[in-house]
Amino acid sequence: MSPEAARSRSVVVDRPGEHRLVTGELPEPGPGEVLIEVAAAGLCLSDREVYDGHRDPGFVRYPLVPGHEWSGTVAAVGPGVDPALTGRRTVAEGFRSCGACERCRCGETSLCTSGYAETGFTEPGAFADHLTVPARLLHLLADDADLRAAALLEPAAVVAAAVRCGRPGPGGRIAVVGAGTLGLLAVQLLAAFSPAELTVVDPRAPRGEQARRFGATRALTPDEARSAYGHFDLVVETAGAPTTAAESCLLARRGGRVVLTGMFAPGAAGIDPVHLSLSQLEVRSVFGAPSSAWSQAVRAFGLGLLDPGPLITHEFPLERFGEAIALVGGGDPATGKVLLRP
Template sequence: MNAGPAGIALVVDRPGTFRFVDHPSAPPGPGEARVRIHAVGVCGSDREVYHGTRPAGYVRYPLIPGHEWSGIVEAVGEGVPDSLVGGKCVGEGFRNCQVCDRCRNGETTLCTAAYEETGFTRPGAMATTLTLPARLLHVLPDDADLACAALLEPAACAAAAALRADVRPGDRVAVVGTGALGLLAVQFVAASSPAELLAVGRGSGLRARAEACRAAAYRDVEGLDISGNFDIVIEAAGAPGSARTAASLLRRGGRLVLAGIPAPDAPGLDPADLVVRQLDVRTVFGAPPAAWAHAVRAFGAGILDPRPLITHRLPLRDFARALDLVGSGSPEVGKVLLFP
C-alpha cells in the first residue's frame, strides 16, 4: 500500500514548547487504519499537556496532542475491511489490552495494562493524518457533520455519565457544569423525558447555550438555592467544591454521578452526609465502547446536537490562540475546533 501525501503535525516537545513539523503519511500496518483528520477539539486536558500539569504517567513527551477528532478513512492495513475506506469516522482513545478481565467485561477504561491513550501517550490528531487500530473506529453516517462529530469524544464521556445515571421518565435531574461535558450530558438526559432538568453553571452568560442544549432551567452556582429535591445529579464541572454542590441538590436516597475530575486538593464529599442520606454515588472516567456506541447512535439519530457548543473554528497553526481561548474562562468561549 502506498503512503499518502505528506502533511503537517503539531508537536509538544516538552511543557511550554511546541513546533510544527512535516508529517509523513505512512501506510497503516496490519489491523490499522489511517484517517485524514477533518477537525480536532481543544479542551482543558490539552492545556494540561502544554503546561505540564497533567499527572505523571498520563502523558509522554514529545507528543502530538489531540484526542477529540473526526475524519475520513483514507487507507487500511492488512486484515481490515476495504469497505471502511472513504467512510466518515471518529475513534476511541484508550488503547486497552482486550484480554484482561476488565476488558473482557467491557470496562476498557479500567484495563489493568499500562495506561495508553491517543493524544496523551500515543500520537494524536493535531496532524494531517492519524493512524490507529481500526478496532477503535466508529463509523458515522454519510451525511454526518464532521465538525460536530469532533465532539463525539466528550459526548461519549457524557453518554457514560448518562448511562450510569440511569434516568427514567419523570425523574428530576440536575447537571452541575456547563462546559462541553455538562451540556452534552444535558442533551442525553433530555432524551429520557425527565420531569425537571436544571443546568447549573457559573454566571448568567451560559443560560442561552444551556437552553439550546434542552435544559429546562438554568441557575448560577453563586447564590444557588439548594432545594435538595432532585432524584439524580450529574457533576460534570470538576471545579473545587462542585461535587459537594451536586450532592447538596439531591433528595435523600438520590443518585450522584461524578464525571468531572477535580484537582487533588479539592474539597471532598462528607461521608456522614452520604451515609445518613443514603446517597448512591457513581463515578465515570472516560468512555467504554458501549458509551461510544450510545453517543454515535444518538448523534446519527439527531438526538445529540453539538452545534450550540461550537464557538470558534481555527486553523491548526492557531494552536496557541486556541489554548488561550480555552483557558480564558469567558462565557463567549465554548468548544474550540482546530482544522489541520
Template sequence: MSGGLALVVDGPDTFELVPHLPRPPAHGEALVRVHAVGICGSDREIVRGTRPAGYVQYPVIPGHEWSGTVAAVGAEVPVDLVGRKVVGEGFRNCQRCDRCRGGETSLCTAGYEETGFTQPGAMATTLTLPARLLHVLDSDADLTAATLMEPAACAAAAALCAGVRPGERVAVVGTGTLGLLTAQLLAATSPAALLAVGRHPQHAGRAFAFGATEFRLAENLSDQGEFDVVVEAAGAPDSAAAAATLLRRGGRLVLIGIPAAGAIGLDPTDLVVRQLQVRTVFGAPPAAWTHAVRAFSTGILDSRPLITHRMPLTDFAIAMKLLDSGDPAVGKVLLFPDSAEL
C-alpha cells in the first residue's frame, strides 16, 4: 500500500502535509484505508489552539469522523475483517476500569485518549487502531455518508439519554450536523411535535427535511415551558440556558459536547424549583454507536444531505477558510486522502 500524505498539526495555526507511512497493525489492531474524513468544530479548535487543555496532544494528525475499508489485521483479529467497510469509535478506553466494564467507555478513569486528538487520526491515507473499536457496515453501505457516523453516534447517545416516548413534545437547539442528526433520530420516536431552533433562516428547510415539524430562530424563543425533552446541540454561549427555558416543569434536558467559552450557566434555583432533569453527552459509548449504525443501515439515519463540500486532503487550508467563513450554506466538509475516491 502506498504511503500517500498525512495532515499534521504541529501546534496552534501550524499544520503541514507530510509523507504518510502506514503503521502495520499490532496484536489486536486493524489497518484501515481511509475513504473520507469530516472536519468538525473540535478539529478547528485543534488548529486554532482553543481545544481545552488535556484534550489534545501536539503534534497530532486530526480526524475522528471517518469511514474506510479494512486493509490488514494483526494477530488475534479475525482475518475475514479484511475488505469490510467500517467506521470506528474514537475513545481509546482501557476496558478494565469500572466505568469501562459498565459500558461507559467515554468516562474511562485511565485518562483521556482519543483518535484524532491525542492519538493519530484519519487525516491520512490509513489509520491503525484497536480492532475492537470498529463497527462493520453492510457491504453496500455508502462510505461517504458513513463518514458522519461519529457525530451520528453522539446524536444517538443524546437520543438514548433523552428517552423520548411517543407523543412527547421535543425540541432540538442547534441546526448544525449534530443537531440535525439528533432531530432525525428523535423524529423516529413519533413525537407529538419536534421543534428545531437555529440561528439562520436558511436552515429551516433542512430542519424540516430532517424531521422537524416547526422551526424557530434562536432570538425568537418567547414561549417557555412547552416541551417534555430538549436537546442542546449548538454549543453557543447562551444555548444551554435558552434550551432550559423551553422545558416544562419536570422536563428533561440533554447537553451535547463542550460549550463555547464564556457560556451562560444554568440557574440552579430554576433547576430545583422546576425539577428539571439534566444529562450530558461527551463522545459516545458502544451502545450509542451500535444504535447509530443500525439506524444508518435501516435508512432511518441519512447524513447525505448534510454534506455540502468534498475536497482532497491537500485542500485542507481551503476547507478551513470555508468553514471559518460563517456562510450558513456551508454544511459538512469532507476531505478525501486519496483523491481517486472523490
C-alpha cells in the first residue's frame, strides 16, 4: 500500500463550536477489532448537541471524532477476528457494552453497568474515512445492500427497540408523535403490524404527507390531535420537544402504552402523575438500542420492510462538515437526513 493510501482523514471536534479536518495514519485494528472503511455517516440532533456543547458532560469526551450513525465495509481485521469478514458490508452497534455484566447477560446491552462508552461520543466515530470497532458489535448486511440507506440503521434500531417495548398488534390504534427521522422510520416498522389506525402528529404538513406515503393512515397537527386524546392503544413519541412527552400520555387510552424515544432537554413539561395513575398507563423510555433491536432492524432492512433511503435529503464530503452540521436542527422542513460521504 502506498503512503498516500495508508492515510485516513477524520473530523475532530476539539471543543464545542470548533472542528478541524485531520489527516493521520490509517487506524490499526487491535485484538478483536475490525477496521471499517466508512461509506456514509448520518448527522442527527445528538451530533449537533455535541458540536454546540449542549450534551450532558457524562455522555461526551472532547476532543472527539463524532459519528454514531454509519455504514461501511470491513477493510481489515485484527488478531483473533475471522479473516472472512474482510470485504463484508456492515453496520455496528454504538454502545460498547461489556457483554459480561448482569444486564448484558440478560440481553439488555443498552443498560450495561460497566460504564457508558459509545462510538461517536466517547470513542472515535465515523465522521472519517475509517474507524475501528469491536467485531462482536457488527451486524452484517447483504453483499448488495445499499450502504447509503444503511447509514440510518442506527436510528432504525432505536425505533425497533421502541416497537418491541410497545408490543403493537394487528388492528391496533397507534399514534407516532413527531415525523422526523425516528418518527418516519417508526411509521414504516409499525405499518408492518397491520394497525387499524396509524396516525402521525407533527406540525409540519410536508412531513405529514411523507408519513402517509410511508404507511400512516392520517396526519394531524398537535392542535388537531387534541380531539384524539384518550384514543390510542400505543403512542410512540419520537420528537423530544418540550411538551411531547406529556402530550403523548394524553393521547393514550386508559390502560394504553406510551414509549418515549425523543431526547428531552431540561425543563421539558412533566407527565401529570395524577393522569398517569388514574389512566393506568404503561410508560417506557428508550435510549439507544440493545443487540436484539439491532438484529430486528437489520432484518427488516434486508426484507424491504424498512427503507430509510427516501429520508436522505443532503450529502456532503468530510471537508464540508461545517455546512452539514449547520443544517441539522435548523427547522427547515425540506431538510431530512443529512449524510457525510467520505
